[in-house]
Amino acid sequence: MSEIFEISIRSIYVNCTAILISTFVAVPLALIVDFFGFRSKRFVILLFQTLTGIPPVLVGLLVYLLFSRKGPLGNLGLLFTSTAMILAQILIAIPIIFSICYSHFSKIDEKLRVIMKTLGATGFQQMMGVFRESSVGVVNAILTAFGRIVGEVGAVMIVGGNIAGRTRILTTSIVLYTNMGRFDDAIMAGAVLLMIAFSVNVLITVFSDSMEKKKWYTR
Template structure:
């Protein structure tokens, strides 16, 4: 209990004193996690809708890959992203390795299958009779998409929260592609691992409390949007 209490005290001090390094780490964590979740949602939402409502060759194979990707080990994602971004890799000219962009890329790889799979499930749960009713109204494509999203909004927001939770907790891939460089690619999870390896458990606990606070605040906001955004 003393260790937990010291962690809480340390976290409070860091927040009140606006420790520059902790502030920078926290802001970078928010930046890469929100950007990667946004990109994954931007790709995953239409992909999940297409998989739910369209039939085409190779659909079952894609679904198999997407569902299997939900359990993709982050270090495997980090390895592949590292190889692609390596100097001699296909995307080496971008020079993204050991930058925040590389962390975003790795986080998109681990969160995208989750968002696609869960949005697919959300759209598949829409009652077929309701789908026929919507089609009978003769809506435009945009109106049809809006109504489908409205009906599946709870599942969609759950998918976004799951994707965000995955990237907030991500450490292996971020460490591999980002290098945990001070002032450049160090985020809360990689900083916690580093502090634990140094035996600074009180600092690691403080960082964990900050990370949990961020997760709770963002989840609260998303839950609020889930309840209100599409209310008639």
């Protein structure tokens, strides 16, 4: 029981850290790409859209080769650590968050951008305006990415190694328990995984609702 608790805590830590960092990278990036017109813009968008379909195992393999002792970043000693798992999940999550956010940002009415400009908003304020107008889309993007990485097993298995007490998370433990014939434990871990995914969904929904209702002024 304490084993599954410890694994769950690590799962939450890895997934949440990954999603947090991905969000802080991908959302501003999507805003910037949406705001500025530059020559390779279409290429960048296409690239990220393509990367959303990349098999996570391939990401795992790339991160493994990067952190392998014979690899370019081997000296950091990050292979088989939760940091490496977080990095792999970040690489999986960023294209997803970016693409979904961008598609929402680019759908903002051109007339609204004109209004923001004529009311005196600076470039940054216009970006923030676009962000606020599509906040539901951003939440959707984060949830989608979270759903993808929370159940992901291939990449974290390769870069983390599923080491007991270090890099074992719910998904990799399910694989292990299944292989060991401990089906009850596998189902237990699966149930915890579902519960985590469910509570994150509830949390974000409640949060975005309260953001919607929040009034920063009083009568």
